[in-house]
Amino acid sequence: xxxxxxxxxxxxxxEADPGNPLPYFWKSATSGRWGQAKGILNALAKAKPMxxxxxKALQLEPNHADSYYVLGQLYEQxxxxxxxxxxxxxxxxxxxxxxxxxxAQVRAGEEDxxxxxxxxxxxxxxxxxxxxxxxxQKEQAKKAAQFAARTNLLEKNSxxxxxxxLKDQPDREEARELLGWAxxxxxxxxxRTQGEEDDLQEALELQTGWKK
Numbered sequence: 001x002x003x004x005x006x007x008x009x010x011x012x013x014x015e016a017d018p019g020n021p022l023p024y025f026w027k028s029a030t031s032g033r034w035g036q037a038k039g040i041l042n043a044l045a046k047a048k049p050m051x052x053x054x055x056k057a058l059q060l061e062p063n064h065a066d067s068y069y070v071l072g073q074l075y076e077q078x079x080x081x082x083x084x085x086x087x088x089x090x091x092x093x094x095x096x097x098x099x100x101x102x103x104a105q106v107r108a109g110e111e112d113x114x115x116x117x118x119x120x121x122x123x124x125x126x127x128x129x130x131x132x133x134x135x136x137q138k139e140q141a142k143k144a145a146q147f148a149a150r151t152n153l154l155e156k157n158s159x160x161x162x163x164x165x166l167k168d169q170p171d172r173e174e175a176r177e178l179l180g181w182a183x184x185x186x187x188x189x190x191x192r193t194q195g196e197e198d199d200l201q202e203a204l205e206l207q208t209g210w211k212k
Contacts, residue, residue, distance in 0.1 A: 010023045020060070025054065028053035028057070068101065072091045098122075120203045126175040143161055146162060175210070183203045
């Protein structure tokens with residue numbers, strides 16, 4: 001299949017240049033798509049290898065925003081214990097990390113453009129976590145302590161939210177704000193690429209669903 005072939009090519013890239021984070025990232029991304037295409041059991045079987053590949057990419061490049069972006073989706077979508085390692089709270093922190101890293105890289109001139117789908121995915125994570133404003137504030141001190149104490153890169157950034165100041169609002173209110181902002185930015189682009197058009201349509205469909 002297309003995805004299996006992509007996984008093979010990424011593996012060859014790892015073998016040719018094991019110090020490059022990108023083949024690890026692409027092998028993880030194509031592996032996940034292949035698992036989704038083959039069904040839930042295959043997707044679950046591939047979840048841990050995907051996570052391991054993304055961790056390897058981050059060991060090689062700790063500021064690889066795309067890896068945090070995919071990790072956020074992985075932690076949101078896979079089941080939690082005992083079936084798998086899914087954790088919607090960790091997904092929010094990882095999503096926030098991807099958004100903040102990419103924005104900082106664009107400001108520094110290291111990357112050319114904002115990826116608006118990062119904001120849509122973070123909005124999804126927040127919608128799924130669905131914490132009240134009180135719950136968010138209550139958890140911040142614990143998260144800040146964990147963020148300071150952890151040394152493993154993935155574990156540390158799974159508490160990244162604890163290093164931030166949050167608005168006094170529930171998750172779903174912030175999710176709607178993020179989604180509305182991303183839609184506005186995409187609609188304002190004078191010319192949209194096909195990828196940006198797809199991102200806009202996905203965001204609009206989400207917005208419609210969240211109004212019901």
